Amino acid sequence: MTQSRRMLVLRAVVEDYIRSQEPVGSTALTREHDLGVSSATVRNDMAALEDEGYLIQPHTSAGRVPTEKGYRYFVDRLATVVPLSEAQRRGIREFLAGSVSLKDALQRAARLLSEITGQVAVVASPSLAKATLRHVEMVPVSMSTLLAVVITDTGRVAQHGLTVSVMPSTEDIAHLSAAVNNQCHGLSFSAAADLVRVIGASVGYDSVHSVADDLASAFESMALDERASELYMSGTSNLAHSRSWTDLAPLFDALEEQVVLMKLMSNLSEETTPSGVGVSIGSESHSPQLLHASVVSGGYGRGGVVTTDGKPQQDRSGFAEEQVESRTEPVAFVGSIGPTHMDYATTMAAVRAVARYLTDFISEGGAQD
Structure with a gap:
């Protein structure tokens, strides 16, 4: 009895059981598959496979069904x-x-x-943690709140409210948004957060410094969001x-x-x-x-x-x-x-x-x- 033929028998049992969901017997196996040996030989192979833990026999006179070990062998051989x-x-x-x-x-x-x-x-x-920044838009929604709409490279959209004590001008907000989109596009949210803080602290961004800090904090929370x-x-x-x-x-x-x-x-x-x-x-x-x-x-x-x-x-x-x-x-x-x-x-x-x-x-x- 060769191990390779025995495993061909196992594969045939798994395939037949998946199709019929009924215990598989040696006679049916010989009839449905070209195994090149007699029903008695197949029966001996199935008994050996049962001893090795690949098959079980639910009832004394019934055929056999695959075990987890049998399915695992079958799946592992589906490499291609x-x-x-x-x-x-x-x-x-x-x-x-x-x-x-x-x-x-x-x-x-x-x-x-x-x-x-x-x-x-x-x-x-x-998850946001595995995404990168594609685009951010900041829109005033009240006298003290900006809504940051963040679009990731995976197409996911997240929204964050940014609270401000004094609402910057539309031009200053657009100036910060443009800088963030130009310099942070394609970065992870962790890297983007660091760069946004640098941008906010640089010359010309005094009026939106706190907005940049809040946006950076929003990016940091997104970087930690594994869900x-x-x-x-x-x-x-x-x-x-x-x-x-x-x-x-x-x-x-x-x-x-x-x-x-x-x-x-x-x-x-x-x-x-x-x-x-x-x-x-x-x-x-x-x-x-x-x-x-x-x-x-x-x-x-x-x-x-x-x-x-x-x-x-x-x-x-x-x-x-x-x-x-x-x-x-x-x-x-x-x-x-x-x-x-x-x-x-x-x-x-x-x-x-x-x-x-x-x-x-x-x-x-x-x-x-």
Whole structure:
């Protein structure tokens, strides 16, 4: 008995169980897959896989089903995720291309991902701490308050009220805004805060010195804001139609406890794997509520694209998905949650594809809220 053939048997069991959600027997396995050996040999291989912890037999006379260890072996061997078809990629592109703002794009992404996978989709908006400054506008809203409208490179918009004892002139406010936008564009909010204080203390900015200090303080608070502003979720109704409803019922509690879920999915999205996504199976999440669920997550953010020859490629048109490699600096995540018997190949490919298109959306400037 060879180890390589035994693992082919394991892969076949996982694939059949994902498709049927019924215990898989040796006879059916021999009939459905060209394994090149008899049913008795396959039965012996399955018994050995059970001894090694990859399969379990729920009932004495039943077939076998994969364990977490079996799913993990299967997922780890999906190092090269089969790309989505051109029609699927075009559908994603066209669906997201209609977005009028970052918020709209993230809502659309969650809805689209849940439709592709038939599972719960979760998309986080970028945290301010990972963003850079694109533009700031300061507008008087009362005799003692300026509203600073801050736009980040990820398309997120934040507003901060700045209190002043004496309202500077419109010209002086415009003078400070122009200096900040010219000198701080593309900087992290921490670096921008330092530079704004330097600008405010320089010659010609006496009347807006306190405004500059307040704006710098606002930037510093943004630099410390690790939270995603919103979590967009779609497809929770899919759980109600799952055949493993009893096992997945605790997942609703996990969906309500968003902090735990966000931490898990964020950590997964930052893991560097050949497939470009992170996968947590059952107890690997260390959360009792996710014991019978798997989570697939990928990061999206700033990034360019290179072809397989290493040359920069800003326009992906004409390139198949397997011909390009994304170089992404994640600023947030997109992911899918479903039962441990989920279709991992499809889910991983869909998460990766949606993450790539959200990266494109942000890298190309996106649309403003």
